[in-house]
Amino acid sequence: MNQETLLVGLAGVLAAAAPIIFAVLGETLSERAGVINLSMNGTILLTAMSGFAVAYTTDSLLLGFLAGMVIGALVALVVAFASITLKQSQVAIGFVLALTCRDLAYFLGNPFMGVSGPRLQAMPIPALSAIPIIGPLFFRQELSTYISYIVIFLAWLWIFRTRPGLMLQGIGEKPAAAYIRGANVNVMRYVYTVIGGALIGLAGPTYSLGVRAGWMGTISGLDGIGWIALSITIFGGWNPARAAFGSYLFAFLQWLGLVLQPVLTQVPSQVLQVAPFPLMILTLLLVNIGDAEWVERTLAAMPETTRKFMAKLLRAMRASPPAALGVPFERD
């Protein structure tokens, strides 16, 4: 493999990670506020279909993306209403929505199956794209990929470097304390769930109008991405920077699978298709293993230096969810 194809491949990884980043960051915002939006898998399918359908009918990419965001926000609104106002199980409502949205996408998308429609074109940034290596890697992408860079940065800045972001952390960790400090916990949860939903809704059109242009129904290969994004959210420890790293890692592994397929011909194709899933389970395991009781016991029995090293390693990998995640807030 020469440098040229390698660069093109890696640039493809950055583009393929963009929709995952939107979904993961949307979920991160929602979960930071304490609401699990489990509908993600269905939302991505539904917004991919509707984004493509709207862009195809109106011939406007912008309207396609907007449609995706609006639908993502609406689905999130249902999750928010059921979990915040009706105090339902977030898992139950999210799961039902995940199935419903998926079926709706496949059904309503029938007329748009396999038609060729508008798609995003690469938009090289004038001066920057001329820089060797960095240019072709980062700056000859589609608009959605540039937006994904910006969203990572903004989400990180918002959560960790602004006052409302600090309040957001409080709402997810100690809603009662945030309430005493003057935050309207439930309203803020609504706002973040809906904004998060809109971001998740951006993921669908990014697929259907860019990375995997078009709508192919059940063979779009998008079913399951929402669940992967959910585990990347956990892997990312509810931190946008780490979540972005997880998304890039996943996209890279998928690309590696494709590249290796012709090389490893004796391996059945299903092995490479399935590889991301055990890998995700393994990463979830590494992220959480530090909290396990028996690990602490084993660590305590180790010699001093090994223990310190292992403890540091485990702490670096660990990710703890917001304390009030999934718990309805009631003033009393």
Added chain:
Amino acid sequence: MRSRLSTLFDALLPVLATLAALAVGAVMLLLLKVNPVEAYGALWKGAFGSTNAFAETLVKATPLLLVALGICISFRGDVINIGGEGQMIIGAIMATWIGLIFTDAPGWLVITLALLAGFLGGAIWGGIPGVLKAYFNVNEILSTVMMNAIAVQLMNFLLRGPMIDPSQAELASKIPQTARLIDEFHLARLAPTRLHLGALIAVILAVLVYILLWRTTLGYRIRAVGQNPSASRYAGIKVPRYMVLALLLSGAFAGLAGAVQVYGVNYRMITDGSASGFTGSAGFNGIVAALFGQLHPLWSIPASILFGALLVGANSMQRVVQVPSALITVLNGLVVVFVVSSEIWRVRRQRRRLAAAKEDEAPPTPDQAKVQTEEAGQ
């Protein structure tokens, strides 16, 4: 008198919630410019209109009930098993494999072995996320979903490769399916319809799961861990062990559902390359049925029949009045949301009533105990 009326109202609440959901569905039908009376008429006729229709409803309800029984166990133990699809697939693969290699053995023996193999296969596929959850803190919602994806690829590999129907292997189409099981291995029919012995097995198991959950130490401990893990730990219960058991048993019932589908309905394992191509999404719909049945094994029986009827009726509704079958999924969802909401409302009312009656504190009646367990179930 007042309390009896109130009890009656509580019992009817799920029915009222279902009617409310159907009313919302009727509004949607009107928006689609379809006469709701005609549409619901077609649905009813398709599901209950004739002996054959009703038998078809029960055939659809059987895997839902088996999956729902497992869900009752795991959700009561506060572990969320979304892996029904994958567990069904693995159970079916193991069961089919038994039927394809022991072709000379007597039918009753092979069927028994196959159902046990299905049970075992599902138990393994549910047990892995259980161990990951109990000993490694891995979120079980995510790991069970991943296990689904792995099971699908395993199924595609086996049904296109080592286990493919020899006659398909020679054709160019290469439909991913196994050879047909010989006639002696088919589950007995219960009537001159497609209804098979699996339905009866599922109902008997529902009673057994009820006994397991409320009349045995194992069931008590699973529920105790689900309600309050830290209190259970102080009471000397080995919490991780019961988490694993809850998921393992839950997977086992889904695996059995897969085996029953093969031996009672299809007589071979066949797919279109997706999970639902084999399971018909029973692994997911079973969760919905269990939630509707308030995570109670016996209530899961009518709940499964209701959702079986919705699935069968939806097909005929789609044929007669040309409405999208996706509307039925929406309707299913609405039913669940309405029922779960009404349930929460009922528990709150009950709690208020209990608080009012606290002065004459007596040992809790079974009814009160039930309320407490149901609160934990949500």
